[in-house]
Amino acid sequence: MRTGIATVCLSGTLREKMQACAAAGFDGIEIFEQDLVTSALTPEEIRAMAADLGLGLDLYQPFRDFDSVPGDLLAANLRRADAKFRLMSRLGMDTVLVCSNVATASIDDDGLRAEQLAALAALAQDHGVRVAYEALAWGKYVNDYEHAHRLVTAVDHPSLGTCLDSFHILSRDWDTAPIESFAPEKIFFVQVADAPRLSMDVLSWSRHYRVFPGEGQFELAKFLGHVVRAGYTGPVSLEVFNDVFRQSDVDRTAVDAMRSLIWLEEQGAQWLDAQPAAAPADAARAGAFPARRRYPMELATLPQVAEPAGFNFAEVAAAETAGLETLLGQLGFAFNGRHRTKDVQLWTMGQARVIINEVPAPGSGAPAAPAISALGFDVDSPVVAAARAQQLKAPSVPRKSQADEEIFQGFAAPDSTEIFLCQGSPDGTAVWTREFGEGLDHPANAGAGAPGAVIDHVNLAQPWQHFDEAVLFYTSALALEAQPYAEVASPTGLVRSQVMATGDRGVRLVLNLAPLVQRDGGAPEDATAGPECTGRRRTYQEHIAFAVDDLVATARAAKARGLEFLQIPDNYYEDLDARFALDPAFLATLRELNLLYDRDADGEFLHFYTATVGSVFFEMVERRGTYDGYGAPNAPVRHAVQYDHLHQLATT
Template sequence: MRTGIATVCLSGTLKEKMQACAIAGFDGIEIFEQDLVTSPLSPEQVRGMAADLGLDLDLYQPFRDFDGVTPDLLKANLRRAEAKFALMSRLGMDTILVCSNVATATIDDDGLRAEQLAQLAGLAGDHGINVAYEALAWGKYVNDYEHAYRLVEMVDHPNLGTCLDSFHILSRDWETSHIEAFNPEKIFFVQVADAPKLSMDVLSWSRHYRVFPGEGQFDLAKFMGHVVRAGYTGPVSLEVFNDVFRQSDVERTAVDAMRSLIWLEEQSAQWLAGNAPEGTPAAGGAHRRRYPMELATLPKVNEPAGFNFAEVKADDTAQLEKLLGQLGFEFEGRHRTKDVQLWTMGQARVIINEQAASHTEPSIAALGFDVDSPVIASARAQQLKAPVVARKVQADEEVFQGISAPDSTEIFLCQGSPDGTAAWTHEFGEGLEHHGAGTSAVIDHVNLAQPWQHFDEAVLFYTSALALEPQPFAEVPSPSGLVRSQVMETTDGAVRLVLNLAPVQQASGHKTYQEHIAFAVDDLVATARAARDRGLDFLQIPANYYEDLDARFDLEPGFLATLKELNLLYDRDADGEFLHFYTATVGSVFFEMVERRGGYNGYGAPNAPVRHAVQYDSLHP
């Protein structure tokens, strides 16, 4: 699959955008007209730079408001078009995007539109230019991709074809299977963009909220499957208008964009394999049908089987050590060659890392996941543009396969064990690899705060590299604003990762992103009592919360009194119950202890505003 991206997706100058696209590995680019108009580079210099970078110049865009106009305006439009065709010749480009008219169309007549498009195609042909006609979702008279294609067929000119844009099609819920009936020689270009499902006018949705494939909710694999079946062989190019992307680091955004196309290519291949056309044998195996566009796939991996460990980095570890001890964790010792500690409770393992931690407040630094094959999982992640994290090891030490997440959290892919043990723990003391076997404490979930400019990138990263499934996102109120929360989890819930786009909280003049690790136990009340006896500083829950809790659930008075006594929070749904408590925050980290009863699969979301408010008060006494 030939990959492309529109320069409008990225921040920076045209030169910076082109360099970033080449670094990310794109085959070609679309030049957005404004990027060229504002650039000090001449068209000839842009052409030469593209050649030096190994980039094709695939599409010049957009040419707006051409069709359905009066004769006088048509004359002016043709003059404008001829100037652009001459410019494209200087650039060495041969395809221009023409959008269906939004602003100046006054005549709703397909015959007239076809006649005017025919004149445009003839003029384009004189200059060796192809016109890709696209139906904008908010076009005045033409807003349906099938309507645009019918006009192309009516004109029947070799230099006029259509452009298929996933956003304009899927935002209107148009059926995509009809693409397969299109003449592939008349599909001149394909653009893809994802988006969250929003209730708003389509123009605003398009201009501000498009995201890269895998970061939204559109069924792009199905869309691409129909495009492939139609016989299209040209570029698949990203056209994403997004306020965040156009403020973010250009090289990083380009890599994220490339990752999204790699992921989409794999997802599209899987859709084709599992959805044979009607009247053909079931897809898959030796009978898989081949299409003119070849779709590459990645090394296949299963979703993680569970958390292997969580790592917290800190300069001064005294508070962390005290907190873990109060929760009931056991200190297992220091690593024999590294300045790190191991603490365990059952199968929940926490590493305290003091290496290169000068002036570092406690923060979550790394997560380990149990996977079937760390080497294969790492190879997949690297093909998805994940940066490699290397750690120095000596003889007889575990070699972890490490990659870096968008928020710089280090992700280590560990060899899973059926009994939940970890062989690497012997590096902290002989026999520890079997310590805690048979007990029930595990890491239940980890909550990571995401910088605003990398939130969507993180969703795609964990989806594509770790096979976690994004759940519907939620917004949680806090005293400093709404917190967008995105749960990523495995099918069985063995791995639960919560990504929060949290407001920046101010503490003593420093910005603090709060994150936490949650541990599941069988008996939370007993765990809380034991922790209290060890002197644990619980997050103090207001009495008003328990009055509201009683009104909502009509709890048994003795049970309600126990919850209040121990600062426990409670939630219940049709499947079960959820008990949990929080510790005070150390640096940017706090801990949560939970007990899941029955089939409860949530996170106590109704209690999140209470937690945010109490933590806010602790930072603003």
């Protein structure tokens, strides 16, 4: 599949965009007219630069409001087209995108439209240019891709074809199956974009909220499958209007964009394999495409991997570890020693493993606050899973190992969290733990508890400009499924929360997008950031949750070890009683231990949180029945209590 991207998707100058697209591995680009008009490069220099970078110049766009106009405007439009066609000749480009008219001063007459498009096609032919006619979803009279195709068919000119844009088609819920009946030589160009399902006017939706494939909710695999079955062989190009992408680092966004097309290509191939093609009306064409591998456009696939079986470990990096060690010991974790060759500690409770990575202090000499730095996942084949991630543009993060030490396959997530792939074992043990053992006289070993504990979920806070990228990354690289997202109220605004999980919930990863807030008239800062935000990267409040069989017993034991619980307001427990009519003795226990509670039709959920150390805190949970949530009604309480606690610390 030939890949492309419109320059409008990216930030920066045209030169910077072209360089980023080439580095990310795109085959070609669409030049958005504004990028050319504002560039200091001449058309000839752009052409030469594209050749040097190995980039095709696939489409010039957009040419607007040409068709359905009164006669006096047609001459002006043809004159404008002639100038653009001459410009395209200097660029070495042969295809232009012409959008259906959106102006109110236009005429609803298909005969007139066909006549005017024929005139444009004839002019284009004189310049060696092809016209790809596109139905805008908000077009005044032509807003349906089948309508646009009927006009192209009626004109029947070799220089006029159609452009199929997934956003304009899927935002209007048009059926994509008719694409298969289109003559492939009349499909001049294909553009793809994903989007979340929103209730708003389609123009605003298009201009601000498109995302890359895999980051929204459109059925793009089905769309691409129909395009392939039609016999199309040209570029599949991204056209994404998104306010965040156009403010983000151009190189990083280009890599995210390329990852999305790699993912889409695989999804399209899988859709073709799973969906048998309908019998074509043309018997001659029926024999041409008996199976996916015989389609003119080949769709590549990636190494196939199963979803992770569970968390193997979570790693917290810190220069000052005393507070972290104390907190883990109070929760009931046992110290399993230091690594024999690295400045690393291992703490365990049941099958829940936490690694403390003792990182050097930053250059200022100030201690680095604890922050979640890595996650380990149990997978069937770490080597195959790592190969898939690398093909999806995930940067490799090798682990330095000596003889007789476990070799982990690793790569970096968009928020810089390191992901390590571990060989899972049926009994839940980890071979690499044998590398620890020094210093086992730690006092925490005296009171370890909760033998059935496991890592239940991990919450990672995402920088606002990379949230959509993270969703695609974990979907494509780790085979996690995105669940419906929620918005949680906090003292600093709404926090968007996106759960990524395996089908059996062996892995639950929660991505939080927190708002930016402004303090004391200063510059905006991340609302998730605590008062001690230093370290190898900008850190955020994040947490690791551990599931136990008996939370009340775990809480009592932790209290006996000196754990200071976050103080939950009495108002919460009064509301809890009003909502659930709990047994008075049980409610008193919840209040005594500062435990939170939720219930739904599937079961019950008990949990409590620790105070924050640096940017990390811990949660202990107990799931009863088949409860599958995270205590969402309690999230605003947790945010408010933590907000007060952190700001009390900041003022003392």
